[in-house]
Amino acid sequence: MVPISYYLILAAALFCLGMFGVLIRRNALVVFMCVELMLNAANLTFLAFAKQNGHLTGHVSAFFVIAVAAAEASIGLAIVIAVFRSRGTVSIEEIRTMKH
Amino acid sequence: MNIELVLFGAFALLTLLSAGLVIFAKSAISSAMSLVATFFFLAGIYVLLWAHTVAVLQVLVYAGAIMVLFLFVIMLLNLGEETSAGPRLTLSRILGGAAAAGLLVVLVMVIWRIPAPTTTFTGAQAVASGFGTLPAIGQVIYTQWLLPFEAVSLLLLVAMVGAVVVAKSRI
Numbered sequence: 001m002v003p004i005s006y007y008l009i010l011a012a013a014l015f016c017l018g019m020f021g022v023l024i025r026r027n028a029l030v031v032f033m034c035v036e037l038m039l040n041a042a043n044l045t046f047l048a049f050a051k052q053n054g055h056l057t058g059h060v061s062a063f064f065v066i067a068v069a070a071a072e073a074s075i076g077l078a079i080v081i082a083v084f085r086s087r088g089t090v091s092i093e094e095i096r097t098m099k100h
Numbered sequence: 101m102n103i104e105l106v107l108f109g110a111f112a113l114l115t116l117l118s119a120g121l122v123i124f125a126k127s128a129i130s131s132a133m134s135l136v137a138t139f140f141f142l143a144g145i146y147v148l149l150w151a152h153t154v155a156v157l158q159v160l161v162y163a164g165a166i167m168v169l170f171l172f173v174i175m176l177l178n179l180g181e182e183t184s185a186g187p188r189l190t191l192s193r194i195l196g197g198a199a200a201a202g203l204l205v206v207l208v209m210v211i212w213r214i215p216a217p218t219t220t221f222t223g224a225q226a227v228a229s230g231f232g233t234l235p236a237i238g239q240v241i242y243t244q245w246l247l248p249f250e251a252v253s254l255l256l257l258v259a260m261v262g263a264v265v266v267a268k269s270r271i
Contacts, residue, residue, distance in 0.1 A: 015203075030123075051150055051221065
């Protein structure tokens with residue numbers, strides 16, 4: 001039997017990869033994909049603890065996270081489309097109107 | 101060397117590899133395809149965690165619905181390869197890598213200190229209680245988590261209307 005800590009370390013590695021991507025990538029769409037990676041890492045943690053304790057609440061939480069991720073993706077991509085329509089770019093370095 | 105450890109190792113390696121490809125791929129479309137692969141391998145890990153229902157949802161909702169949305173937007177915006185995607189080592193990238201590596205070290209240290217579980221949940225118990233099956237999860241959702249479930253359905257409705265309102269130029 002694989003210890004739970006292996007799954008948790010995999011989730012931590014996945015979360016850090018996602019965070020690294022959010023910090024270094026300039027394409028707004030790829031940044032979104034990296035956020036999805038981080039959400040999946042959180043899901044993995046929920047499911048690992050659910051297996052350890054024999055509680056199904058972790059599965060329910062993962063289910064809600066998937067639903068919220070779907071909502072987040074649809075709204076986020078709509079915003080990306082709207083920004084692309086008005087500015088012609090999806091690079092987050094060139095979208096700086098609200099910076100000051 | 102048991103089969104669970106072998107499968108976990110293989111799926112974990114492939115997950116991390118394809119997650120790395122998501123970040124370092126040059127075009128957005130190969131990032132999206134690597135993300136689909138990541139979701140499939142993660143679904144394999146979920147099955148190892150006895151979460152069959154969530155694994156199926158992962159493939160249906162994430163690799164199906166959400167990634168189709170991503171691919172549609174990438175093709176709609178007609179994004180080519182990034183022009184300045186060379187291996188530049190700027191200060192922000194170094195700082196980002198250092199922050200991610202630092203967080204990983206801290207997390208691994210914390211996970212290492214988690215005390216061993218006092219009670220064990222065995223496979224026989226899981227089979228007996230229907231752990232991870234759709235009826236068992238439905239039982240929990242529709243009794244203990246009914247209000248959050250309804251709130252999530254409302255959230256999805258708001259997101260649907262909001263996406264149309266934001267993305268459409270003229271209503």
